Amino acid sequence: MKAKVQVFLKPGVLDVQGKAVEAALHGLGWSDVQNVRVGRTIEFDVADGDADKARAEVKSMCDKLLANTVIESYAIEVG
């Protein structure tokens, strides 16, 4: 079963990467680009079985390793 986790900085946390990408895009002429946010996407395979159980497992993977829950939030897709 495929699992996908998207990790983004929480609103209010300065997104330094986002600011850098935004400035670079403006420098290349795309001045209309705004609110650039850069996050991580982690895809992996988990054992087949009950999707809810797999979602709970992926959630605890996020809480323990994949995301720094102090400054980051995550979204999980399983299936």
Added chain:
Amino acid sequence: MKAKVQVFLKPGVLDVQGKAVEAALHGLGWSDVQNVRVGRTIEFDVADGDADKARAEVKSMCDKLLANTVIESYAIEVG
């Protein structure tokens, strides 16, 4: 208009981050996790207007800046 770009390493390119995350998850007891891939997600706002035109703009942003097209592939969502 919201644009979202997902950048992943092309198949065949060693995903060092993915391997590290996989080993860490195995170390934490999730031994069934396989094929971990880590990529970037970039979200931003572009000027409202024709979605196809915006998609073409985002594509050239990817080719010029957001992705290293030698080793990375990208997927674009606009709208």
